[in-house]
Amino acid sequence: MIYSEKVMDHFTNPRNVGEIADADGVGEVGNAKCGDIMKMYLKIEGDVIRDVKFKTFGCGAAIATSSMATELIKGKTIDEALKLTNKAVVEALEGLPPAKLHCSVLAEQAMKSAIADYYKRQGVDPTLIVGDIGNCEECHGCH
Amino acid sequence: MDKKFIYCDNAATTKVSKNVLEAALPYFTEEYGNASSIYMFGQNAAKALLKARETVAKAIGAKQHEIFFTSGGSESDNWAIKGMALNGAKLGKKHIITSVFEHHAVLHTCEFLEKQGYEVTYIPVDEKGLVNPEDVKNAIREDTCLVTIMFANNEIGTIQPIKEIGDICKEKKVVFHTDAVQAIGNVEIDVKALNIDMLSLSGHKIHAPKGVGALYVRGGISLPNLIHGGAQEKNKRAGTENLPGIVGLAQAISDATQNIKEKQEKISKLRDRLIDGILKIQETRLNGDREKRLCGNVNISIRGVEGESLLLMLDMFGILASSGSACTSGSLDPSHVLLAIGLPHEIAHGSLRLSISEETTDEDVDYILETIPKVVDRLRSMSPLWERICKNEGITGTI
Numbered sequence: 001m002i003y004s005e006k007v008m009d010h011f012t013n014p015r016n017v018g019e020i021a022d023a024d025g026v027g028e029v030g031n032a033k034c035g036d037i038m039k040m041y042l043k044i045e046g047d048v049i050r051d052v053k054f055k056t057f058g059c060g061a062a063i064a065t066s067s068m069a070t071e072l073i074k075g076k077t078i079d080e081a082l083k084l085t086n087k088a089v090v091e092a093l094e095g096l097p098p099a100k101l102h103c104s105v106l107a108e109q110a111m112k113s114a115i116a117d118y119y120k121r122q123g124v125d126p127t128l129i130v131g132d133i134g135n136c137e138e139c140h141g142c143h
Numbered sequence: 144m145d146k147k148f149i150y151c152d153n154a155a156t157t158k159v160s161k162n163v164l165e166a167a168l169p170y171f172t173e174e175y176g177n178a179s180s181i182y183m184f185g186q187n188a189a190k191a192l193l194k195a196r197e198t199v200a201k202a203i204g205a206k207q208h209e210i211f212f213t214s215g216g217s218e219s220d221n222w223a224i225k226g227m228a229l230n231g232a233k234l235g236k237k238h239i240i241t242s243v244f245e246h247h248a249v250l251h252t253c254e255f256l257e258k259q260g261y262e263v264t265y266i267p268v269d270e271k272g273l274v275n276p277e278d279v280k281n282a283i284r285e286d287t288c289l290v291t292i293m294f295a296n297n298e299i300g301t302i303q304p305i306k307e308i309g310d311i312c313k314e315k316k317v318v319f320h321t322d323a324v325q326a327i328g329n330v331e332i333d334v335k336a337l338n339i340d341m342l343s344l345s346g347h348k349i350h351a352p353k354g355v356g357a358l359y360v361r362g363g364i365s366l367p368n369l370i371h372g373g374a375q376e377k378n379k380r381a382g383t384e385n386l387p388g389i390v391g392l393a394q395a396i397s398d399a400t401q402n403i404k405e406k407q408e409k410i411s412k413l414r415d416r417l418i419d420g421i422l423k424i425q426e427t428r429l430n431g432d433r434e435k436r437l438c439g440n441v442n443i444s445i446r447g448v449e450g451e452s453l454l455l456m457l458d459m460f461g462i463l464a465s466s467g468s469a470c471t472s473g474s475l476d477p478s479h480v481l482l483a484i485g486l487p488h489e490i491a492h493g494s495l496r497l498s499i500s501e502e503t504t505d506e507d508v509d510y511i512l513e514t515i516p517k518v519v520d521r522l523r524s525m526s527p528l529w530e531r532i533c534k535n536e537g538i539t540g541t542i
């Protein structure tokens with residue numbers, strides 16, 4: 001399997017690794033059985049994502065997509081972040097091997113579930129805003 | 144500092160040795176004749192072929208006419224199994240016994256035969272990665288046409304009780320095939336003493352080129368062809384012989400089997416240092432029996448990290464290894480071998496296989512033992528799974 005230089009760059013020097021102790025929203029997707037888990041922390045001011053951190057257990061692509069996704073939403077408004085698709089993450093990484101596309105889906109889901117968590121903490125039902133996040137159990141890898 | 148290059152994936156393939164290369168080279172440009180030709184030039188090739196056959200036979204205690212050259216381990220496995228299946232069908236015997244953790248060359252062949260109406264019993268292995276010969280004995284039926292159990296496992300390196308299984312098969316009069324691709328050159332093998340009827344071997348695991356191997360078929364067993372065509376290999380395996388490869392294979396086997404004891408001693412010392420050193424990292428476990436183990440095989444699961452990212456990071460430090468994680472197996476499940484010894488998916492995903500060789504040095508081992516803990520720390524520091532393990536379960540040391 002061949003990863004692009006961008007993927008290797010984000011794998012070797014992942015951006016925004018870590019946790020945010022007083023995060024306003026935290027999302028976690030994936031599971032250990034499938035071999036990847038992504039956890040994302042958001043610091044939100046007004047409607048702007050001021051800071052974002054992640055932790056990922058998974059393959060090179062899982063780490064690189066998490067890193068790229070955090071880069072793409074940092075400093076953006078929630079609306080802008082919600083428009084981020086897994087496809088955009090893949091493009092920013094200059095492509096992923098087909099077998100690894102699910103990692104980019106996971107990154108999108110991690111970000112969305114962190115935003116959903118933020119709304120829940122505000123007492124707002126996130127389903128109308130964030131929409132259907134989907135979950136890892138739907139992927140064919142888990143049985 | 145030069146970038147390190149420490150190759151620890153000899154179970155995947157090996158470097159062609161200088162000896163082998165020198166032995167094989169003349170057969171590309173000088174002695175390139177066809178062994179089937181009648182003129183002297185072709186006869187040189189025929190002579191070299193015979194000599195190679197004798198060398199391979201001698202290395203495993205067989206006779207020259209019992210050795211058939213093939214394109215490698217996969218072909219040998221396919222030929223042995225499909226051939227015996229065809230023989231069996233003629234006698235109404237359509238049952239095959241194998242183990243759950245064979246190489247895919249055996250497993251997928253058996254699965255193919257199941258689709259053709261054969262019945263296959265997959266013997267389980269215990270948590271140490273060993274087949275119980277009693278299980279084989281109990282599985283043998285009137286209609287069993289073949290038992291095929293690997294000599295040594297390619298992932299966890301466990302060496303199977305081949306003599307016991309051979310004895311049982313002899314007593315029960317069932318043909319016994321073993322895939323010895325990983326064992327050859329690492330374990331002493333005498334097919335007669337071990338009652339092995341058929342044995343697969345491959346060149347590229349023992350410093351010969353890729354794409355050449357052999358199947359030993361005990362005299363008296365008549366195996367139908369897998370590959371039909373010309374009269375090569377006593378009409379049994381068509382195709383102009385890969386003479387450079389075959390000469391290389393013979394040289395490699397002769398080198399590898401000459402001083403197995405010495406080699407075992409030297410390499411297993413390094414292996415044991417690696418095992419002990421890596422097991423010092425908390426929440427790790429050795430996969431496969433510690434004693435009945437190939438001298439070059441280390442297979443360890445490291446909790447909280449995923450295999451592929453571990454390999455990529457080790458590669459950055461110049462250490463080349465492999466893993467049984469789903470991401471590296473090219474499927475969605477982690478290795479069938481690790482699942483077969485009872486590992487949960489989570490722990491199978493975090494496995495690391497180092498397979499060392501004669502070329503591995505003490506300094507290499509020092510460097511590997513310095514590097515792995517750093518890499519594991521780094522990956523664990525960004526792993527939510529590790530965070531959860533620390534919080535919820537507490538660290539117990541080993542798994």
Ligand SMILES: Cc1ncc(COP(=O)(O)O)c(C=O)c1O
Binds near residue numbers: 215220296325354
């Ligand atoms: C145990 C075992 N059997 C069979 C094979 C296949 O051998 P080859 O690559 O020569 O076809 C391998 C190597 O991949 C192996 O390790």
